[in-house]
Structure formats: C-alpha cells, structure tokens
Amino acid sequence: MAYLELNNVSIGFGPPSNRTEVLKDINLSVEENEFVAVIGFSGSGKSTLMSLLAGLQKPDKGQVRLHGSVVENPGPRLGIMFQNYSLLPWLTVFGNIELAVRQVFPKFNKAQVKEHVERYVEMVSLTPALEKNPHELSGGMRQRVSLARTLAMQPEVLLLDEPLSALDALTRAVLQDEIIRIWEEDKRTVVMITNDVDEATLMADRIVPLTIGPEATLAEPFPVTMERPRDRANLNKNPEFMKLKNSVTRFMVGMNKESKDLKVDTSVKMPNIIPHDFTPPSRTSVKVK
Amino acid sequence: MAESTKDKIKYRILKTLDVSGFTAFDPVIRLIFGEEPQKQFAAIVKYLVIPAFFVLSCIWFWSWIGPRHKTKSGEVPTPDIVWESVQINDTIAEREKVKRSDFQLKGAEREAALEQVAREYEILSEEVKAAKALVAEKEAEKKAREEKLIAPLEAKYESLKSEYRDAAKARDAEIARISEEVSEGKLEASALIAAIRNDGIATDRERSELNSYKSRIDEIRSQKYKPLDQARKQYDSVADKQFFMKTRLEFLDDRNLYVKLDEAQSELNEYMAELSTAGSAKDALKIAKRAVRAEESVARLEGQEYASAVTIYHQTKRSIFTVFVGFFMAAFVAIPVGIMCGLNKIFMACMTPIISVFKPVSPVVWLLIFQIVVGAFFPDPENHALLNFLNNLPLISSLEINPALIFSACTVAMCAVWPALVNTALGVASIDQDHVNVARVLRLGFWSRLFKIVIPSALPLVFAGLRISLGVGWMVLIAAEALSSSDGLGKFVWDEYQNGSSLTFANIIMVCFVVGIIGFFLDRMMIILQRFVSFDGGGTSV
Numbered sequence: 001m002a003y004l005e006l007n008n009v010s011i012g013f014g015p016p017s018n019r020t021e022v023l024k025d026i027n028l029s030v031e032e033n034e035f036v037a038v039i040g041f042s043g044s045g046k047s048t049l050m051s052l053l054a055g056l057q058k059p060d061k062g063q064v065r066l067h068g069s070v071v072e073n074p075g076p077r078l079g080i081m082f083q084n085y086s087l088l089p090w091l092t093v094f095g096n097i098e099l100a101v102r103q104v105f106p107k108f109n110k111a112q113v114k115e116h117v118e119r120y121v122e123m124v125s126l127t128p129a130l131e132k133n134p135h136e137l138s139g140g141m142r143q144r145v146s147l148a149r150t151l152a153m154q155p156e157v158l159l160l161d162e163p164l165s166a167l168d169a170l171t172r173a174v175l176q177d178e179i180i181r182i183w184e185e186d187k188r189t190v191v192m193i194t195n196d197v198d199e200a201t202l203m204a205d206r207i208v209p210l211t212i213g214p215e216a217t218l219a220e221p222f223p224v225t226m227e228r229p230r231d232r233a234n235l236n237k238n239p240e241f242m243k244l245k246n247s248v249t250r251f252m253v254g255m256n257k258e259s260k261d262l263k264v265d266t267s268v269k270m271p272n273i274i275p276h277d278f279t280p281p282s283r284t285s286v287k288v289k
Numbered sequence: 290m291a292e293s294t295k296d297k298i299k300y301r302i303l304k305t306l307d308v309s310g311f312t313a314f315d316p317v318i319r320l321i322f323g324e325e326p327q328k329q330f331a332a333i334v335k336y337l338v339i340p341a342f343f344v345l346s347c348i349w350f351w352s353w354i355g356p357r358h359k360t361k362s363g364e365v366p367t368p369d370i371v372w373e374s375v376q377i378n379d380t381i382a383e384r385e386k387v388k389r390s391d392f393q394l395k396g397a398e399r400e401a402a403l404e405q406v407a408r409e410y411e412i413l414s415e416e417v418k419a420a421k422a423l424v425a426e427k428e429a430e431k432k433a434r435e436e437k438l439i440a441p442l443e444a445k446y447e448s449l450k451s452e453y454r455d456a457a458k459a460r461d462a463e464i465a466r467i468s469e470e471v472s473e474g475k476l477e478a479s480a481l482i483a484a485i486r487n488d489g490i491a492t493d494r495e496r497s498e499l500n501s502y503k504s505r506i507d508e509i510r511s512q513k514y515k516p517l518d519q520a521r522k523q524y525d526s527v528a529d530k531q532f533f534m535k536t537r538l539e540f541l542d543d544r545n546l547y548v549k550l551d552e553a554q555s556e557l558n559e560y561m562a563e564l565s566t567a568g569s570a571k572d573a574l575k576i577a578k579r580a581v582r583a584e585e586s587v588a589r590l591e592g593q594e595y596a597s598a599v600t601i602y603h604q605t606k607r608s609i610f611t612v613f614v615g616f617f618m619a620a621f622v623a624i625p626v627g628i629m630c631g632l633n634k635i636f637m638a639c640m641t642p643i644i645s646v647f648k649p650v651s652p653v654v655w656l657l658i659f660q661i662v663v664g665a666f667f668p669d670p671e672n673h674a675l676l677n678f679l680n681n682l683p684l685i686s687s688l689e690i691n692p693a694l695i696f697s698a699c700t701v702a703m704c705a706v707w708p709a710l711v712n713t714a715l716g717v718a719s720i721d722q723d724h725v726n727v728a729r730v731l732r733l734g735f736w737s738r739l740f741k742i743v744i745p746s747a748l749p750l751v752f753a754g755l756r757i758s759l760g761v762g763w764m765v766l767i768a769a770e771a772l773s774s775s776d777g778l779g780k781f782v783w784d785e786y787q788n789g790s791s792l793t794f795a796n797i798i799m800v801c802f803v804v805g806i807i808g809f810f811l812d813r814m815m816i817i818l819q820r821f822v823s824f825d826g827g828g829t830s831v
Binding site for chain 2: 074079084133
C-alpha cells in the first residue's frame with residue numbers, strides 16, 4: 001500500500017443544478033520519501049488538490065489516505081506550505097515559528113522550543129532576521145520563514161503549494177537548492193505543486209501533469225530518473241534533462257491546444273492581447289480610516 | 290561615531306512625530322539637523338507657513354466680522370475678547386485657590402495675612418476712589434466734546450424745525466383756500482388733489498431732513514471715547530480687585546474655619562462652666578441642652594471644607610473623567626460582544642436588528658431614559674453605597690461623583706458603544722482565511738485560536754472603532770452634561786447661556802475651543818495607541 005493516496009477523488013462547487021466539477025477522479029499514490037511534482041496550468045485546480053491533500057477541504061467523492069487511514073482534518077502531520085506565505089503579521093519570525101512549535105511539541109520546555117526554532121531558522125539562513133516582523137522582510141525571505149515554519153513542525157508529508165511562484169528567478173533558484181538540500185538532509189515525502197517545467201524536472205522524482213480544468217484529472221506521470229545531486233549549471237547540456245523537459249512541455253502544450261480546439265466552437269474569437277498583471281506581489285491589508 | 294548618534298536622535302524624533310501624527314513638523318527637525326536645507330525650506334513654506342497664514346487669516350476674518358454682527362445678546366466677541374475671558378477664568382480659578390487657603394489659615398499666620406490684606410484693601414480703596422474720579426472726569430470731557438460737535442447741529446435742527454412748521458402752516462392755508470375755490474366752482478377739483486399730494490411730498494421730505502440731523506446727533510453721542518473706555522476699564526479692574534480683597538478679609542476673619550471653630554468652642558466651654566454652677570435642675574437641663582447643641586456645631590465645623598465656586602479647570606477635569614468612565618463602560622461591553630458577533634453568524638444576525646435600531650437614537654433620549662432607569666438605583670443619592678464608595682476613592686473624590694455624572698457617563702457609553710462594537714465585529718469577521726488555515730493546520734483550540742489569531746488580527750480595527758467611539762463620546766458628553774446639569778464643560782456652557790453676563794458669549798466661544806482642543810488630544814492619543822497595535826506599519830488618517 002502506498003504511503004499517501006488519493007482514491008477517485010472528486011470535488012466541485014456550486015448548486016447541484018449548475019455544478020462545476022473542479023477535480024474529477026483523481027488517483028495518485030505517493031511512496032514514502034518520494035518527491036512528486038504536480039504540474040498544471042493556472043486555474044486547473046492545483047491549489048484545490050493541495051487543500052484536499054492537507055485536509056483543509058473534504059472531497060465530494062473518494063478519499064485521501066495517509067498510512068491507509070482517511071484524512072479528515074488538517075493537522076501538523078501534513079505540513080502545508082501556503083502559496084501566499086500565511087505568516088501572522090503581528091508576530092516576529094521567531095514568534096511565527098514558535099507558535100507552530102509550541103503547538104506541535106507541547107512537551108518542549110522554553111529552551112528546547114528556542115533551540116528548535118533557531119535550528120530551522122538557521123536551516124533557511126534567516127538567523128539575522130529572527131526578531132523582524134514579516135512586513136519588514138522581502139518576499140523571498142517570507143517564503144523562507146514559511147518554509148521554516150512548515151519544516152519545524154516535522155511533518156510526515158511536506159505539501160508545497162507553488163512555494164516559489166512569487167519569487168524572482170534568482171531567489172527561486174536559491175530556494176530550489178535549499179529545498180532539495182533540506183529534503184536530502186532528512187528524507188521525507190514531498191508533494192510540490194508548480195507551473196514551472198524546469199523546476200519540476202530539476203527537483204522531483206516523478207512529474208504528474210494535471211489536465212486542464214474543469215473536471216481536471218491527473219495524466220500519466222513522467223518518471224525522472226536523473227541521478228542526484230543534479231547539477232543546475234550543466235542541466236541544459238544534459239540530454240536526458242532536455243528530453244524529459246521537452247516531452248513534458250510538449251504534453252502540456254498539446255493538452256492546451258487540444259482543449260482550445262475543443263472549445264473553438266463555443267468561444268468568441270478574442271484579439272490576442274495579454275492583459276497586464278495588476279495583482280500585487282503580496283497581499284496588502286486594507287487600511288481603515 | 291558622533292554622526293551616527295546624531296542620526297539616531299534625528300530618526301527617533303522623526304519616528305515620534307510620525308507616530309503622533311505631527312508629520313508636518315518633519316522638515317523643521319530635518320532642517321535643524323542640516324539635511325538638505327533648500328528642500329526643507331520649501332516643505333516648511335508649503336506645509337507650515339501657508340497653513341499658518343490661512344489660520345491667521347481666518348482669525349483676522351473673525352475679528353473683522355465679529356463687531357459687524359449685532360445680536361440680541363451683544364456683539365459677537367472678537368478673538369481678543371475671548372482671550373480676555375480665558376484670562377478672567379484663569380484669575381477666577383487662581384482666586385478660588387487663595388480663598389481656600391485663607392479659609393484654612395489659623396493662628397499667627399492668619400493674623401499676619403489678615404493684616405496684610407487689610408492694608409492692601411485700604412490701598413485699593415484709595416485707587417478705586419481715584420479711578421472713579423477719573424471716570425467722572427472723562428465722562429465730563431466726553432460730554433464737552435460732544436456738545437461742541439452737537440451744538441451747531443442742534444441749532445440747525447431747531448431752526449429747520451420751526452421753518453418747516455411755518456411752511457406746513459402756509460401749505461395748510463393754501464389748501465384751505467383752494468378747497469374753498471373748488472367748492473365755489475372757480476377751480477378744477479384736480480387742483481385740490483394736486484395741492485394735497487404736493488403737501489404730502491413736502492412733509493415727507495422735511496421729516497426725513499429732520500431725521501437725518503437727529504441721527505447725526507445720535508451718532509455723535511454713541512461714538513466711543515477711548516480715554517473714557519480706558520478709565521472705565523481701569524476702574525472695573527481695580528474695583529474687582531478691591532472686591533476680591535474684601536472677600537479675602539471675610540475668609541480670614543468671620544468666615545474663617547478656625548475663627549468659627551474657636552467661637553463655637555468658647556461657647557461650648559462657657560456652657561460647661563455654667564453647667565457646673567447651675568442653681569436648679571431646670572436650669573441645668575436647659576444649659577445642658579445648649580451645650581449638646583454647641584458640641585454638635587463644633588463637630589460639624591471640624592468636618593467643614595471650603596465650598597469652592599466651580600472653575601473652568603474643575604469643569605474640564607470632570608468632563609474628561611466622565612468621558613473616560615463612559616468610554617470604558619462602552620469598551621467593556623463593545624469588545625466582547627463585538628468578538629462574539631464576529632465569531633458567530635447567528636449571534637450577529639440576532640444583534641443586527643438591535644444595533645441598527647438603537648445606533649441612530651439621539652443622546653438626549655438616552656439621557657432621559659437613564660435618568661429614569663438608573664435614577665431608580667438612587668432613591669437617596671446622599672447615602673447611596675455606590676456613590677459613597679466612589680467618593681471615598683483617593684484620586685477621584687474631589688470630582689464629586691453624583692447621579693448626574695453617572696447619567697452622563699451612561700449616555701456617553703450608550704452612544705460610544707456602537708462604533709466600537711461594529712468595528713470589532715468587522716475586524717473579527719474579516720479575519721484572513723490564510724490565518725484561519727494556519728490555525729486549522731496547527732489544530733489550535735478555541736481559546737488559543739481566539740487569543741493568538743483572532744484578536745491580534747482584529748486589533749487594528751478594534752482600535753479604529755475605539756477611536757471613533759471616544760470621539761463620539763466626547764461630542765455627546767457636552768450635550769449630556771448641559772441637559773443633566775452634571776458639572777462639566779457642558780454645564781458651564783449652559784450656565785453661561787442662562788446667566789447672560791457680559792462675558793457670556795466670549796465664555797461660550799472659549800469653551801468651544803477648549804472642547805475642540807481636548808477632543809484633538811484625545812483623538813491623537815487614540816491614534817498613537819492604534820499605531821502601536823497595527824502590525825502592517827500602515828498609516829492612520831489624521
């Protein structure tokens with residue numbers, strides 16, 4: 001039996017008369033200590049899939065199983081790292097991680113908590129920012145705090161929901177290496193969601209494409225057999241990497257084209273304009289006058 | 290190294306200005322520390338000089354328009370008159386203090402003070418006499434000046450009057466003649482009509498001519514004569530001081546606490562002596578009864594305190610105290626109820642009709658309701674346990690807590706509770722879903738979820754609500770005090786309006802500024818608190 005399993009999981013929203021199925025008949029089994037990357041277009045239900053895995057949402061049909069038992073509620077065993085950091089802005093870096101540690105390890109005394117927190121902050125190289133508030137940190141640093149908090153809970157499964165999507169390319173590369181290093185250091189099961197083929201190919205043991213929604217489901221996985229450690233600098237010269245990357249990309253693009261072809265009759269022809277992305281890089285809070 | 294400490298001080302000051310909301314003074318500090326002087330000068334001109342100029346021009350406009358608007362209770366006071374009334378109120382407070390200490394002086398000190406005050410009184414009496422003479426002199430002077438101006442006008446007026454009287458008589462005779470001729474048929478009727486009409490026109494013209502002379506005379510009479518005004522002012526101020534000295538004399542002598550005590554004590558002693566030598570049982574009984582009465586009066590005097598007249602400072606203190614009592618009552622209810630509303634949609638649905646209906650109710654109505662409802666708790670306010678307890682507390686005993694204060698505070702609380710409640714509910718209900726997810730993943734229990742996630746995330750909005758509440762409370766308080774006769778600024782204004790002294794209007798405007806300035810500082814205080822709890826480093830509006 002697999003370590004983490006999704007059995008025929010479906011979820012949707014809306015009233016029965018006008019129901020939109022977001023995910024349909026998802027089947028996935030992740031082995032212990034495996035690193036699985038789920039890749040998909042935006043809007044295909046990736047984050048919903050992650051919420052299901054973490055137990056934050058309940059599936060309409062099917063089950064999520066960890067160790068064979070059904071996941072009913074979220075908990076520290078399934079450590080989710082949220083897409084938008086989810087740090088508590090009124091607590092410092094230390095305070096944010098401390099809250100999690102105290103909750104997960106209630107038997108720790110003060111010194112143990114402190115030592116534990118500092119170890120994980122050290123792991124993401126943020127020791128100088130220990131007493132800073134989240135709004136004083138850059139996006140990449142916040143992401144690292146979020147990672148440290150999730151790791152500090154010592155979850156059995158690490159669920160990374162587009163952990164690097166909000167970062168610039170350079171910071172992203174640094175954090176990718178960081179995540180791989182940490183994963184290799186104390187092996188554990190990881191499910192990472194991403195929309196970046198390079199990232200998936202570089203980091204994962206297995207790439208699972210998510211088809212285009214609605215009614216998205218998982219397509220045939222691509223195993224990544226490249227040896228670790230994978231050398232980022234020489235990847236582009238590695239024929240295996242190029243081949244895999246090309247086939248995944250071709251699959252994804254083809255799927256996109258297929259779905260467009262399917263839709264062509266029903267959709268109005270739109271001019272080819274790419275809208276500006278006005279979404280702010282981080283959540284801004286509403287100021288009250 | 291010296292440079293960095295200097296910078297540190299600078300940034301500390303700038304930060305303080307920022308937190309307290311006085312960012313307009315930012316360039317001044319930067320200029321003092323020599324940072325880009327040109328830029329700072331430009332900023333000072335833009336954000337300090339021009340606004341200051343605007344405010345000054347408003348004050349100028351006020352002093353210009355004031356005397357031009359005549360009302361039933363006199364002219365609208367100009368800024369300098371209001372400033373004068375501020376000083377007068379300050380003097381009153383100062384004098385109350387002196388009288389209180391006079392009242393409590395005893396022994397040699399009292400005698401020395403009495404002697405000195407008596408001497409001052411004599412000197413002032415002389416001064417009053419002199420001032421009175423000066424006023425009389427200036428009055429005569431004014432009259433003489435006026436007469437000089439008025440005499441030719443008056444002569445002219447009289448001569449015109451007699452001239453016009455003659456002319457009117459002549460016209461009457463003419464009309465009589467014409468009417469006779471018309472009746473005899475010698476002339477047309479229209480001639481008579483024309484004559485009468487012309488007479489009317491001429492009479493009107495003459496009358497207006499005479500009136501214009503009269504009004505010129507009146508105008509001269511009503512013109513102010515500066516030396517006389519000065520002399521009168523001088524007299525008023527000296528007479529005022531003299532009167533104050535007279536009152537001091539009374540408080541040092543007849544009305545002094547220890548003088549009265551001594552009198553009562555000696556009376557008691559007298560009775561005691563008499564009692565020992567009383568001839569008959571009947572006499573003894575009579576004297577003993579008197580002795581008991583004397584004893585009681587000694588006891589009463591010992592507990593007596595100076596009955597101070599209310600001063601503006603006392604009223605202000607009491608108003609601030611009342612508003613905080615009301616405000617804390619409001620916060621005490623609003624925050625827990627608001628949190629419950631935010632947490633539970635059913636509870637929110639239950640509270641919504643109540644909030645919606647009672648929120649717009651006027652403070653006046655609440656005051657009346659509280660006077661009836663809360664008033665029922667004080668069948669005998671003099672001996673009520675709660676009031677006695679409050680009045681024996683060390684810091685607030687001088688504020689004389691009475692039912693009126695409690696009614697006003699309840700009214701303030703009732704009006705201030707809504708903004709805090711609604712904002713707290715909003716703050717709790719609009720908690721970020723991400724933070725809720727964190728709580729779920731960590732499996733926080735109800736209480737730690739409440740205290741570690743919900744309340745911290747709602748705090749900025751809670752304080753924004755409290756800030757509005759305090760503002761509303763302060764505004765409501767003045768009306769409530771005026772209506773409930775609870776000592777405070779509201780009552781001060783109301784009494785001024787009812788009394789109608791020459792300073793009434795100026796005092797009311799003074800209170801307007803006092804209320805405004807205190808309200809400003811209360812708001813600033815809340816802004817600073819709000820800044821301390823807001824975690825996003827966000828600004829708060831001024």
